Amino acid sequence: MIKLNRTPCPAYLSDDKVKQLTEEFINTGASVWNKDKIKEALLKLSNYKCAYCETELQIEDSYMEVEHFHPKSLYKSEVVCWDNLLPSCKKCNGNKGNHDTGKEPIINPSKDEPKEHLCVEAARLYPKSNSDMGRLTIDALNLNDKERLIDSRFNLCNLVKETLECLYHGSVDYKARNEIKGLLSACSAGKAFSATTSNVLHNDPYYSDIKQKLKDNNLWDEELEELDINTKKIALDPR
Incomplete structure (x- = not known):
């Protein structure tokens, strides 16, 4: 995992559009985040890699999913909040599931510096000695699959x-x-x-x-x- 520099919010997600899509999701449960303009912006944000495990996206068995850092099931008002969206592979998105990042934070690579929480030995990731966030991130995302x-x-x-x-x-x-x-x-x-x-x-x-x-x-x-x-x-x- 590497630090990602959060790019500006795409023009598509104007204040009015965010309000419209959020209301639609709350009222109908529609997949309002599954939009090409959102996906394209997220792929550029992460150099076309999963924000968590760094696998390449848009290849066989590793296509991109829009990941909600704070899960949309628990934080519905953030369903299309740009700062809450990350590009993820299907595996990481599925492993993370509805993990409540508000109560049990894991590394958000667009805000946190992964190097402060993770280290590596023999291709395995380990938490740094003082980082509960690093340990929880590895476990929640299964980063040592x-x-x-x-x-x-x-x-x-x-x-x-x-x-x-x-x-x-x-x-x-x-x-x-x-x-x-x-x-x-x-x-x-x-x-x-x-x-x-x-x-x-x-x-x-x-x-x-x-x-x-x-x-x-x-x-x-x-x-x-x-x-x-x-x-x-x-x-x-x-x-």
């Missing part, structure tokens, strides 16, 4: 380590520069499981060595520096 999440995280993290090992033992040239750029891009916020892959990247000694060699050979440029900074920002701390 082995087949769906842990195995997928592990495979990507293993690919990061294999790539770094090859680069470490190879030549320091423009090809290596382009390959490290590709690796940094693969660990960036727009990619699946970026909080975990960026953790592996920035905590691997091979990466530090490759980075220094590129600098020594005047191959480390502003583009790489920006990618380095941005991926480090989203990397979960090691357990």
Whole structure:
């Protein structure tokens, strides 16, 4: 999970429209949130990933659902409140269900900084020692589902380590520069499981060595520096 910057409310959700849709939901129970204009805005908010588990959305078995951080069954007046909406995969939305986030808060990635509550080891998420919110988030969303999440995280993290090992033992040239750029891009916020892959990247000694060699050979440029900074920002701390 990474921090999401809440984008401006889409023009579709004007004050009058919000009032109309909220009244319609309260009176009829209609799926007033299931609108393409809302979904499109939410997908852009999260880089086309589930806001919770970071799986890519709009692919087989992982299509997007509009998730109500405060459940619509308990907080009906927030059914189309922009600040209450997140893009979610079907699994996370189903796991969270009607969990009362007002009484038992979990991480809201558009408001909270996940790094303050979560850490990672061997592709598993753990709560930081002082974070009940982190523990509850992992449990409520089942963020350590082995087949769906842990195995997928592990495979990507293993690919990061294999790539770094090859680069470490190879030549320091423009090809290596382009390959490290590709690796940094693969660990960036727009990619699946970026909080975990960026953790592996920035905590691997091979990466530090490759980075220094590129600098020594005047191959480390502003583009790489920006990618380095941005991926480090989203990397979960090691357990």
